[in-house]
Amino acid sequence: MIILLIIILLFLIYQHINKEVPILMYHRIADIPNDRNTVSPIMFEQQLQYLKRHGYTTISLQDLYHHFTLKSPLPSKSILLTFDDGYEDNLMNALPLLKKYDMAATVCIISNWIGQENNWEDYKNKPHCRTMDLAQLQEWLKQGMFICAHTVNHPFLPRLNNEEILHELASCKISLEHQLHIPIDFLCYPYGDFDNRVKILAKQAGYKAALGIFKGTDFWRNDLFSLKRVVISSRQPLWEFALKVSSLHMIFIGMRILEYRIKQYRDLLPPTLLQRIFSKHGNKKHINKNN
Ligand SMILES: [Zn+2]
Known part of the structure; x- marks a missing residue:
């Protein structure tokens, strides 16, 4: 069933990019x-x-x-x-x-x-x-x-x-x-x-x-x-x-759009949350280093 859905999705993407x-x-x-x-x-x-x-x-x-x-x-x-x-x-x-x-x-x-x-x-x-x-x-x-x-x-x-x-x-x-x-x-x-x-x-x-x-x-x-x-x-x-x-040119455009959207959402995160994520990451690194 999942394979069928993937095939349909790929077909729809192909149909879409092929006419651009x-x-x-x-x-x-x-x-x-x-x-x-x-x-x-x-x-x-x-x-x-x-x-x-x-x-x-x-x-x-x-x-x-x-x-x-x-x-x-x-x-x-x-x-x-x-x-x-x-x-x-x-x-x-x-x-x-x-x-x-x-x-x-x-x-x-x-x-x-x-x-x-x-x-x-x-x-x-x-x-x-x-x-x-x-x-x-x-x-x-x-x-x-x-x-x-x-x-x-x-x-x-x-x-x-x-x-x-x-x-x-x-x-x-x-x-x-x-x-x-x-x-x-x-x-x-x-x-x-x-x-x-x-x-x-x-x-x-x-x-x-x-x-x-x-x-x-x-x-x-x-x-x-x-x-x-x-x-x-x-x-x-x-x-x-x-x-x-x-036809694959749309893939290049799609990647640029995705990259831009990710940056947009990253910028929307409150700085305190980002700091917390990075400080956690930093602490973990620190602990691993000490181990
Ligand atoms: Zn210009």
Whole structure:
């Protein structure tokens, strides 16, 4: 009986993960050793070659949106490629490779940081680079690529009040639409950070869907305003990439969601209880040592 239940459960999980479209999250494509967020052009080309060889088709957020809302069919091995922040090397290094393999990608643009140094990233030892300027964004679009919004200033949205959030979301959309003369219907939350309030305000600002990463997403449910993404880092061997674009990509996302939930519950425990657990553990160690 238990075995039968396990088989049914595994079947349901398989059914669930098999219909998900993998959405990959990249940042920079350049030769910067030891930067987690930068995939080298050689590695990126190997990944595109893999996708081509295995019959994947790159789709847009609009295609995915129509699939969800109008049930329009998608190619059997659909995949979405996204680049956060709009770095210039996406145009210089990624675009020629995307064109070579007849693929398309979406870049997520911070409207106050168009054609500038990446100074919103204030962490230590950040590699300096520029973001695409307006002419480069137009070139990106002309080459058949896509653009989505990534707020005005790249803040942690849940830390802001409603008015500030609405400004970050609506002004970015209006500004990009005004400068690029295309509808900007899709949003990408900075740091994959959002809550229910942010989702409601994103709808209010006129977006049709929004990309998260794993934080706050639901493993079992497809929600257009918390689309899950798989992170592709510079330390990605090709075999792991192959798993991340297969049906098993949901396992990677599921593990990140689980890890995040565990941390959340751990943080909810009162510090005194944590201290008691650790002091007990410490005492035991002490006694064992004395034995
Ligand atoms: Zn970002």
